Amino acid sequence: MTGMARTAHRYRTLATQIAATIRAGALRGGHRLPSVRHLSRERGISVTTTLAAYRELEASGLVEARARSGYFVCRNHAEAPVPRAPRLNPRAPVARLSVSPGIEALMVSMRDSTVLPLGAATIDAALLPARSLNRLMATLARESAAAGATYGPPQGVATLRQQLANRSLTWGTAIPADGFVVTVGAMEALNLALRAVTRPGDLIALESPTYFGVLQVAEGLGLRVIEIPCASGDGLDLDHLAQVLRAQPVRACVASPNFHNPTGSCMSNESKERLVRLLARHDLPLVEDDLYGDLAFDGTRPSCAQAFDRHGRVLLCGSVSKTLAPGYRVGWVAAGRYQARVEQLKFSHTIANATLPQMAVAEFLSTGRYDRHLRSLRATFAVQVQRMREAVTACFPEGTRISQPQGAFFLWIELPPALDTMALQQAALRARIAVAPGPLFSASGRFGNFLRLSCGLPWSARVSAGIARLGELIDAQLARARPRRR
């Protein structure tokens, strides 16, 4: 080990030890850390090393330097409690679908690169193997003169469907190549799946909160929805769902058992099996959104609920948009007993996917590259989520609750009840920061004090400053709210 490497090793060790102590709750918010000189003497290390460790802790948002006073543990450093699930009445009237105008603000921010993108669930381009994938597509485009000159098969290119069949083994199931329809991302998959199993006016059950895209699809199809509580831990409240199924004429259920968006919850295999059996008893289809299943931080790929389905009632939706290439628009649905209907619908929806992007993804999946890439991406997301969590803990007010996801790349945050995150979204957008306010994730405008933050960007001074600014905006809103309440 060189001298420089030794120094780096020493300050990181020290920083890690202090961080662990803070996270364990042994050092509370506002606590003053030992002075640099004192700690150096005590540990028998150089002042430079201690200072480097403190700066590292400062960069990660755990401590803050105060002028002429030294380093202090940030307030809210401890693990905040996780957000609460909504209380819902299974016999209450069905929520009227009011898809939020906040989605439009989200779209605006997608178009403008000067806005810090913590709103939409997008991933920094540098984290995705776009260069390799584009090179593959370039080669295929030159070699296959005719690709593009004909409509591809409506069901999708055969090589891609074969690769998906192979990958389905890692999902705890085994879907044949003919069991897939390739779609324009998971968004089209959700559209086709829901269209295949419902008619306008039908009632569907979905998670509360739920991905806002599902709400838009439901609205577009003229569906009515009933919300089932979904918590940060094991996800969907199955007891509640069972009550709803007894009380209401539900026609289908939509759920995202693996790293649910936005709560990050991951259902256990037991819960998945229970969910599938419960729906089977009522002869109901499950539209399963498995968009994030490949992104477990610990590398253990959770099974999809479809793996527990023996009757073809699960329509499994996925895509490569969160792991490989959102701009390729390659997704899929494996629709079980509804496969023929979904194939027809695909034709009348978009006829077929663009051919060459499908071929390139198939080629990429056929090598070992995808798994190598996934390993690195999961580790990266684990770090990014952790740092975002620390920064939010440090910068957001007392009473904030933060999800502890074990996969994917967003945080679901419950702020003090007085906060209005729809207003916060507007204020943040003026400060060039995009966030996704809670009401976007509800059919009935719930979660008014909730926020989803995307951790798809590598940690940076810009992101750090963005979180700090959000904290200020939240404080300002709370300060304005208090006098009004008196």
Added chain:
Amino acid sequence: MTGMARTAHRYRTLATQIAATIRAGALRGGHRLPSVRHLSRERGISVTTTLAAYRELEASGLVEARARSGYFVCRNHAEAPVPRAPRLNPRAPVARLSVSPGIEALMVSMRDSTVLPLGAATIDAALLPARSLNRLMATLARESAAAGATYGPPQGVATLRQQLANRSLTWGTAIPADGFVVTVGAMEALNLALRAVTRPGDLIALESPTYFGVLQVAEGLGLRVIEIPCASGDGLDLDHLAQVLRAQPVRACVASPNFHNPTGSCMSNESKERLVRLLARHDLPLVEDDLYGDLAFDGTRPSCAQAFDRHGRVLLCGSVSKTLAPGYRVGWVAAGRYQARVEQLKFSHTIANATLPQMAVAEFLSTGRYDRHLRSLRATFAVQVQRMREAVTACFPEGTRISQPQGAFFLWIELPPALDTMALQQAALRARIAVAPGPLFSASGRFGNFLRLSCGLPWSARVSAGIARLGELIDAQLARARPRRR
């Protein structure tokens, strides 16, 4: 001119003269042509030249050789009358939407290259500039490392929208770049446009016959439809439409004024203007399908109806699938006053198009290549449609009526009333020939004795034999039908 070239020139001149005489009706079906020896002597040309001319005429289906008897003009050689438009009652009950199972047979034939594709409106890959376009995309893929790694803008890539804005000048209008939403082909454009202006249960007016994709979209959206007669000449029956609008609560109209699929009709500018004004008087939107507008045989690009719209009520849909690259899935909608709604719907339908195919199409359109390619494609289609027309005239039974399209690449054929083209489709499929039976083009199963044939393939012995075989299958069905009727 070499001796060989001179001979070729001579026999082609002779063949053209005889063909013109036959087409003018001066030589009737069954007429015996002068013997080879006789004609050679009379013209002062070699027997070889005359024989070559007769063989050319035979290959094009105008004459037939009978063993030991010489050459005869094929029956039905003369210009057949055009198919009739349906008689519909504007106050009659609204048609119940029954989208035909024949579409599934069409999809099967799209997957199987051993089937002669005269059914779907597809174009031989060799006629499209796939190689150039793929090379462009390959270069872009290598240059733009990040393209693909992010979601493209939901509205579409800016360079493509700018090129569409430029091209809209050739459509008789001027749509700004921001007036377009890029879609996954015209199929998604039709979906978004109709969703933007209707709700489930609404009544829409559409052409009879109409493109079956429109019917599938309407079915998927839970719409009811009323059919307006559309003839081969000037298209939509506007008097009938006016009566319907007075009698029924129509919410929107779908029409394809330029080279309507399947009839090939092209409305005059006067009719287009009348259509737009009529709808404006009822404050109704028009979803205009302009998929084939670039394919006028004479090279004169007809205006789109949108050009006559002063109030933003026309939603203009198009794509490059019939001129450049169906496998790129690049289409668009310019939605006028409904633009914001269509942008939202695009997001919840497929989020965005694949990025690189859009960039490649934009690049291709930005050069003069597209216009050069169109000139050649139009001329090719003119020839292919003419040859298909001649072959159908020669091989199909007495009483057949054939459309005389001035653009695009299909024929709409009315067969004797006893014929059932749904059954013919099945018989043809067993003979490895795909056709599109008439009932596919109607919301209410009309056009049971109609057929659409695609002329997207270069004329060849295989196509020629396919038409001859279809003629035999039709004859066989008629022969079986007659005894049953007695």
